[in-house]
Amino acid sequence: MHPFTHLLTGWAVAESADLGPKDRILVTLAAVIPDIDGLGVIAEIATKNSSTPVYWWSEYHHVLCHNVGFGLLLAVGAALLAVRRTITLLLVVLVFHLHIFADLIGSKGQDGYQWPISYLLPFSSLWQLRWVGQWVLNAWPNIMLTVVLLGVTLYLAWKRGYSPVGIVSVRADSAFVATLRRRFGEPRRPTDHTVLQLTIYLVTASACARSAPS
Ligand SMILES: [Zn+2]
Numbered sequence: 001m002h003p004f005t006h007l008l009t010g011w012a013v014a015e016s017a018d019l020g021p022k023d024r025i026l027v028t029l030a031a032v033i034p035d036i037d038g039l040g041v042i043a044e045i046a047t048k049n050s051s052t053p054v055y056w057w058s059e060y061h062h063v064l065c066h067n068v069g070f071g072l073l074l075a076v077g078a079a080l081l082a083v084r085r086t087i088t089l090l091l092v093v094l095v096f097h098l099h100i101f102a103d104l105i106g107s108k109g110q111d112g113y114q115w116p117i118s119y120l121l122p123f124s125s126l127w128q129l130r131w132v133g134q135w136v137l138n139a140w141p142n143i144m145l146t147v148v149l150l151g152v153t154l155y156l157a158w159k160r161g162y163s164p165v166g167i168v169s170v171r172a173d174s175a176f177v178a179t180l181r182r183r184f185g186e187p188r189r190p191t192d193h194t195v196l197q198l199t200i201y202l203v204t205a206s207a208c209a210r211s212a213p214s
Pocket residue numbers: 001034035062066099103
C-alpha cells in the first residue's frame with residue numbers, strides 16, 4: 001500500500017490510545033518506516049543506463065524491512081524510547097503487522113507483479129507470503145481507505161488540536177489546526193468520538209455515496 005496510507009493508519013491507531021506526542025510519533029513512524037527499503041529505487045533509476053547498474057529496489061523492496069527481524073527492532077526501539085512503554089510497544093507491533101497485511105492485500109504492481117514478503121527473515125527464508133487476490137496499488141479499495149483515514153485525521157486535528165503535520169513542525173501544525181478551525185468553527189468538546197466510531201461513520205457514508213444512483 002502507499003506509504004501515505006500506512007502513515008495515516010499508524011496515526012489513527014495511535015490516536016485510539018491515550019498517548020503523548022512522543023509515543024504517538026513512534027507508533028505513526030512504525031507504521032510507515034518498513035517502506036524505507038524501497039528507497040533503493042532512487043539508486044536503481046539513477047544507475048539504470050550506467051555500466052554498473054544496481055538493483056536495490058528490485059532486490060530489497062519488501063525484503064529488508066518487511067520481516068519479523070525488523071519488527072523486533074521496532075519493538076526494541078519502542079521499549080527504549082517510549083514514555084508509556086507497554087501500550088506503545090504493543091501498538092508499534094500492531095501497526096507493523098498492519099503494514100505487512102496491507103501490503104499483502106493491496107500492493108500489486110501495474111505489471112501484475114506481487115512483491116512476496118519473506119516474513120521470517122533474517123531467521124529463515126521459508127515463508128514467501130503472497131495473496132492471489134491482491135489488488136493493484138492504485139485500486140479503489142486503497143483510494144477509499146486513504147480518503148476515509150484522511151477524513152478521520154482531519155476531523156481529529158480539528159477536534160483535538162494536533163495532526164501528523166506536527167511530526168515535521170509543531171508551528172506548521174498549529175497553523176494547520178487554526179486554518180481548520182477558522183473554516184469549520186471551534187470544537188465544542190475536546191473529544192466525543194473514538195477513532196473506531198468515526199471510521200464506521202465515514203465508511204458507512206462512503207458506501208452510501210457509492211451505492212447512490214447518479
Ligand atoms: Zn511496505
